Amino acid sequence: MSNKKQLRIGLVGTGFMGRTHSNGYNRVPNFFPDLEYTPVLKAVCSRNKEKVQAFADQWGYESIETDWKKLIAREDIDAVDICTPNDMHAEIAIAAANAGKMILCEKPLARTLAEAKPMVDAVEKAKVKNTVWYNYRRLPAVTLAKQIIDSGKLGKIFHYRANFLQDWTISADVPQGGTAAWRLDAEAAGSGVTGDLLAHCIDTAMWLNGGIKDVSAVTETFIKERFHQLTGKVEKVGIDDACIFHCHFENGSLGLFESTRYARGHKALYTFEINGEKGSLRWDLHDLNRLEYFDHGDDGTVRGWRSILVTDGDQPYMGNWWVPGLIIGYEHSFIHQVADFLKSLQEGTECHPNFRDAYETQKVCEAVIASAKSRSWQDTGVEWIEK
Numbered sequence: 408m409s410n411k412k413q414l415r416i417g418l419v420g421t422g423f424m425g426r427t428h429s430n431g432y433n434r435v436p437n438f439f440p441d442l443e444y445t446p447v448l449k450a451v452c453s454r455n456k457e458k459v460q461a462f463a464d465q466w467g468y469e470s471i472e473t474d475w476k477k478l479i480a481r482e483d484i485d486a487v488d489i490c491t492p493n494d495m496h497a498e499i500a501i502a503a504a505n506a507g508k509m510i511l512c513e514k515p516l517a518r519t520l521a522e523a524k525p526m527v528d529a530v531e532k533a534k535v536k537n538t539v540w541y542n543y544r545r546l547p548a549v550t551l552a553k554q555i556i557d558s559g560k561l562g563k564i565f566h567y568r569a570n571f572l573q574d575w576t577i578s579a580d581v582p583q584g585g586t587a588a589w590r591l592d593a594e595a596a597g598s599g600v601t602g603d604l605l606a607h608c609i610d611t612a613m614w615l616n617g618g619i620k621d622v623s624a625v626t627e628t629f630i631k632e633r634f635h636q637l638t639g640k641v642e643k644v645g646i647d648d649a650c651i652f653h654c655h656f657e658n659g660s661l662g663l664f665e666s667t668r669y670a671r672g673h674k675a676l677y678t679f680e681i682n683g684e685k686g687s688l689r690w691d692l693h694d695l696n697r698l699e700y701f702d703h704g705d706d707g708t709v710r711g712w713r714s715i716l717v718t719d720g721d722q723p724y725m726g727n728w729w730v731p732g733l734i735i736g737y738e739h740s741f742i743h744q745v746a747d748f749l750k751s752l753q754e755g756t757e758c759h760p761n762f763r764d765a766y767e768t769q770k771v772c773e774a775v776i777a778s779a780k781s782r783s784w785q786d787t788g789v790e791w792i793e794k
């Protein structure tokens with residue numbers, strides 16, 4: 408029996424993200440043994456009783472609920488983890504905050520800025536700890552990029568470029584709505600690739616390079632109608648299948664972002680590159696342990712891109728894993744997020760990105776959609792300081 412302080416988790420949602428978060432809670436005690444807190448998987452909630460019981464058995468939850476309101480009302484739950492489709496985030500988060508629960512919410516924070524605002528107000532009013540799972544920040548190579556940029560090694564930044572490319576919706580037979588297809592349903596998701604994929608790129612970009620001031624975007628919906636699994640009818644598609652935008656950052660640099668679910672051959676190709684006066688960095692999710700670094704200060708005869716395999720104990724998070732040279736994967740970003748959340752509890756600090764930070768990302772997403780619609784530049788109104 409552990410003598411650690413407990414963080415008793417109530418998870419809502421049993422899809423893909425429910426699995427990634429549950430794995431995070433389960434692995435943290437093994438690999439971050441020095442933390443004062445340990446997660447306890449108290450309850451998982453989903454509407455289908457058989458399914459949620461099977462999920463509880465698979466991942467080690469002590470109990471189940473089929474009504475999230477009951478989960479929130481339980482006294483043995485400290486933190487509510489929201490892994491539902493986006494249209495449920497606001498209602499659950501606001502109720503959880505009002506009940507004094509901590510909240511870990513899957514990204515994006517909400518479907519729209521208007522929906523996100525009362526969520527931020529609720530957690531700030533209730534003073535409950537909150538975080539949003541923009542997990543890619545917590546891959547060691549990405550965190551190392553942050554450290555290199557913050558140390559000034561790149562000097563003045565000129566360019567930030569990011570892509571998030573997939574190909575899973577090219578077939579017109581892919582339905583919209585309901586289990587596994589809610590990301591294609593504007594009502595459930597809010598937007599398409601902008602909220603689902605570019606939101607990740609925007610979170611990382613502002614974390615690494617500061618606020619995005621204004622945007623000019625173009626979106627496209629290649630398949631205009633799809634079968635809707637909930638209504639049983641062929642309906643108009645309301646999401647953006649692809650989005651390209653360029654922007655100005657507060658620091659004067661230019662940004663270029665592209666995301667699509669129609670890049671045949673690419674499954675989850677998240678890449679970024681940042682070019683500064685003294686050096687450049689680039690990273691690729693398909694080779695996630697590597698960070699490429701060009702240092703113009705190197706001796707000219709050997710100058711070139713170096714490929715850093717980020718696995719040494721003195722590199723971010725890696726002291727908690729294997730031995731130098733042995734790599735980790737996608738799931739570790741979630742394990743790190745749990746570890747950082749527990750650490751922030753221990754230290755009484757914020758666990759960024761919190762709702763307020765994710766609200767700033769939401770502002771950019773909203774401006775991108777508005778820009779594409781109006782075919783004009785849009786100010787984002789971002790005030791990027793992680794608070």
Ligand code: SOE
Nearest residue numbers: 423514573590603604607675
């Ligand atoms: C969509 O396919 C998706 O699963 C996103 O919802 C995740 O946030 C992203 O990390 C991977 O792709």
